[in-house]
Amino acid sequence: MSKDIDVNAGLRESATFDRTTMAEIRRAADTGIYDIRGFGAKRKLPHFDDLLFLGASMSRYPLEGYREKCNTKVTLGTRFAKKPIELDIPVTIAGMSFGALSANAKEALGRGASLMGTSTTTGDGGMTPEERGQSSKLVYQYLPSRYGMNPDDLRKADAIEVVLGQGAKPGGGGMLLGQKITDRVAKMRTLPMGVDQRSACRHPDWTGPDDLAIKILELREITDWQVPIYIKVGATRTYYDVKLAVKAGADVIVVDGMQGGTAATQDVFIEHVGIPTLAAIPQAVQALQEMGMHRKVQLIVSGGIRNGADVAKCMALGADAVAIGTAALIALGCNDPKYDEEFRKIGSAAGYYDDYHEGKDPTGISTQNPDLMQRLDPVVAGRKLANYLNVLTLEAQTLARACGKNDLRNLEPEDLVALTVESAAMARVPLAGTSWIPGQSF
Amino acid sequence: MKTVDLQKQSVRELNQALHDQVAECTEREWVVTDPKGAHNIACGLDQNLTVDIQGHAGYYCAGMNKKAHITVHGNVGQGVAENMMSGVVRIKGDASQAAGATAHGGLLVIEGNAGARCGISMKGVDIVVKGNVGHMSCFMGQAGNLVVCGDAGDALGDSLYEVHIYVKGSVKSLGADCVEKEMRPEHISELSELLNRAGVEEDPAAFKRYGSARQLYNFKVDNASAY
Ligand SMILES: Cc1cc2nc3c(=O)[nH]c(=O)nc-3n(C[C@H](O)[C@H](O)[C@H](O)COP(=O)(O)O)c2cc1C
Numbered sequence: 001m002s003k004d005i006d007v008n009a010g011l012r013e014s015a016t017f018d019r020t021t022m023a024e025i026r027r028a029a030d031t032g033i034y035d036i037r038g039f040g041a042k043r044k045l046p047h048f049d050d051l052l053f054l055g056a057s058m059s060r061y062p063l064e065g066y067r068e069k070c071n072t073k074v075t076l077g078t079r080f081a082k083k084p085i086e087l088d089i090p091v092t093i094a095g096m097s098f099g100a101l102s103a104n105a106k107e108a109l110g111r112g113a114s115l116m117g118t119s120t121t122t123g124d125g126g127m128t129p130e131e132r133g134q135s136s137k138l139v140y141q142y143l144p145s146r147y148g149m150n151p152d153d154l155r156k157a158d159a160i161e162v163v164l165g166q167g168a169k170p171g172g173g174g175m176l177l178g179q180k181i182t183d184r185v186a187k188m189r190t191l192p193m194g195v196d197q198r199s200a201c202r203h204p205d206w207t208g209p210d211d212l213a214i215k216i217l218e219l220r221e222i223t224d225w226q227v228p229i230y231i232k233v234g235a236t237r238t239y240y241d242v243k244l245a246v247k248a249g250a251d252v253i254v255v256d257g258m259q260g261g262t263a264a265t266q267d268v269f270i271e272h273v274g275i276p277t278l279a280a281i282p283q284a285v286q287a288l289q290e291m292g293m294h295r296k297v298q299l300i301v302s303g304g305i306r307n308g309a310d311v312a313k314c315m316a317l318g319a320d321a322v323a324i325g326t327a328a329l330i331a332l333g334c335n336d337p338k339y340d341e342e343f344r345k346i347g348s349a350a351g352y353y354d355d356y357h358e359g360k361d362p363t364g365i366s367t368q369n370p371d372l373m374q375r376l377d378p379v380v381a382g383r384k385l386a387n388y389l390n391v392l393t394l395e396a397q398t399l400a401r402a403c404g405k406n407d408l409r410n411l412e413p414e415d416l417v418a419l420t421v422e423s424a425a426m427a428r429v430p431l432a433g434t435s436w437i438p439g440q441s442f
Numbered sequence: 443m444k445t446v447d448l449q450k451q452s453v454r455e456l457n458q459a460l461h462d463q464v465a466e467c468t469e470r471e472w473v474v475t476d477p478k479g480a481h482n483i484a485c486g487l488d489q490n491l492t493v494d495i496q497g498h499a500g501y502y503c504a505g506m507n508k509k510a511h512i513t514v515h516g517n518v519g520q521g522v523a524e525n526m527m528s529g530v531v532r533i534k535g536d537a538s539q540a541a542g543a544t545a546h547g548g549l550l551v552i553e554g555n556a557g558a559r560c561g562i563s564m565k566g567v568d569i570v571v572k573g574n575v576g577h578m579s580c581f582m583g584q585a586g587n588l589v590v591c592g593d594a595g596d597a598l599g600d601s602l603y604e605v606h607i608y609v610k611g612s613v614k615s616l617g618a619d620c621v622e623k624e625m626r627p628e629h630i631s632e633l634s635e636l637l638n639r640a641g642v643e644e645d646p647a648a649f650k651r652y653g654s655a656r657q658l659y660n661f662k663v664d665n666a667s668a669y
Contacts, residue, residue: 033661145563146525146543146544146563146565149525149544150506150525150527150546151486151488151506151508151525151527154506177661178659178660189584190546190565190566190584190585191584191603192603192604192659194659194660195603195659195660196659196660196661198601200563200582204524204540204543204544204559204562204563204581204582205502205520205521205524205539205540205543205544205559205562206520206521206540211501211520214481214482214500214501214502215501215502215521217481217482218481218482218485218501218502218505218521221453221454221457221482221485221486222485222486222505222506223486224457224458224461225454
């Protein structure tokens with residue numbers, strides 16, 4: 001390690017050209033190609049930490065922390081589906097592809113979610129038997145690439161999620177680099193082994209919301225109107241996207257904010273496209289309310305959700321449920337410090353690792369290497385995920401009871417205040433200690 | 443033979459009746475009359491049925507078909523036989539855009555012309571078009587065969603993976619990474635078999651073959667502008 005810099009010697013680092021920026025310029029100059037990585041946005045953004053709950057006191061009546069019931073169950077897809085999805089907790093596992101993740105990781109996600117009575121989601125690579133087998137409720141993604149898409153799996157799914165975009169890359173398609181296109185992954189995607197695969201960013205057989213409405217009817221026809229159909233969008237023009245999604249016939253809308261994780265995307269895309277999750281939720285809720293569809297078309301929010309406070313804040317802003325990706329992977333063991341030495345051998349460090357696309361993940365999660373994959377025991381990792389989901393739920397319930405709510409969905413914006421002007425404006429709740437919501441009053 | 447008049451029964455009723463044939467097949471031959479361009483006719487079938495649609499159909503006709511033989515005696519809208527797995531879909535008239543999109547298997551025959559993006563992201567299906575195809579046909583095509591007896595529009599086979607494309611007429615332009623390739627004996631025999639199966643009389647030797655140059659398979663600095 002190099003010696004610490006002596007700040008007294010008058011050395012000053014540039015805020016504009018800081019060390020990360022300089023390193024990126026050098027990397028670009030050396031390689032001539034943009035940086036591709038996994039994980040979500042790393043820059044600091046207005047986020048749920050900028051919101052606080054107003055617990056009950058004189059004017060509100062709290063519930064007993066341990067005794068009084070605080071419902072966490074939620075039903076998704078009540079608009080058109082004959083068989084809506086009933087979840088015991090409002091935290092679902094977001095779509096992450098087999099290919100990006102190892103089969104063991106997918107199995108662990110299924111095990112953990114099923115233990116807690118919630119759903120998992122396939123991804124840009126089709127449905128694996130491991131995942132279907134271990135997930136009591138499985139959402140099947142319908143993506144632009146349509147890799148592995150087939151009517152048999154469609155009919156096996158408990159819900160279908162039409163993916164229009166992801167928070168990490170709204171307007172971009174998936175990527176899976178050659179190292180991870182093993183024989184099995186290649187077969188599932190009908191691709192030659194070892195290609196750097198770029199998934200389509202546009203759906204091949206519809207353009208625009210009017211076509212999408214017919215597409216959704218097709219999916220309903222194929223599945224005999226049994227299962228809910230979700231539409232997932234990356235957060236950008238969320239107000240309009242949600243209105244159009246409702247009009248196109250969605251049962252459930254998934255809004256993924258710019259902090260949302262990814263398996264492989266250009267860094268410039270992750271950091272510079274989309275709006276923060278915090279800013280997207282009120283837009284989505286407003287759109288639903290204006291159409292008289294809030295709670296009728298359910299809203300799932302994702303992008304940077306880490307703890308029960310984040311869950312409770314999403315719900316207070318009007319979400320019906322949340323989805324987690326990165327946090328679920330960390331619960332399984334992603335970036336585990338016990339592998340720090342190995343992370344350093346591949347030019348990273350525990351806590352910093354984001355090169356999911358390289359397939360060298362020492363924890364066995366974002367890899368297709370059989371030796372590395374073996375390190376992840378799906379039963380143990382699944383148990384860890386279940387524990388973590390349980391904590392998220394208990395924490396969210398703690399906050400809801402403190403606000404006097406016997407159902408997580410009774411939390412409301414009125415229970416929240418903001419710590420910064422930015423977060424007050426985005427979340428549309430007053431700056432703490434004031435009645436000021438920037439943009440709505442003076 | 444069972445006849446369903448789509449002016450008297452809904453598409454939902456028709457599709458449900460066709461899907462019910464999976465559990466218990468009570469009728470193999472179906473005729474659909476008066477479709478009047480309705481969308482999603484006969485999609486999601488999974489049984490050895492023959493379905494004759496007497497008129498024009500809208501979007502996604504025969505979508506995700508498995509096993510069934512479906513004939514449309516008219517034109518079809520967007521995404522006919524999209525994501526088909528097996529079976530045969532034959533269109534007597536013209537097909538709109540994205541015909542056979544992402545289809546994995548089976549045979550799609552279009553006796554008229556096909557619009558833009560015919561065979562987009564196809565994954566193993568065989569498509570035979572007697573007439574012309576529009577621009578961006580076979581965009582990102584992964585596997586299978588596309589046979590065009592007429593002309594092809596702009597950017598044929600853009601970002602192609604492993605589809606074999608055969609065109610008899612002119613090609614307005616080739617898309618990124620798509621090149622003309624040599625017609626070797628195995629291609630002539632593959633093409634004659636495809637034409638045979640489709641019931642189309644053409645001389646295989648009159649076709650040219652196009653495929654992927656495989657230059658975009660791995661990220662290379664010199665390809666940066668193509669990404
Ligand atoms: C490894 C990984 C793979 C992903 N693959 C997909 C995918 O195939 N399809 C998709 O819609 N989203 C995908 N996502 C995004 C997630 O579904 C979700 O939107 C995001 O992870 C939520 O944000 P969070 O990671 O901050 O919880 C992926 C995310 C990760 C981390």
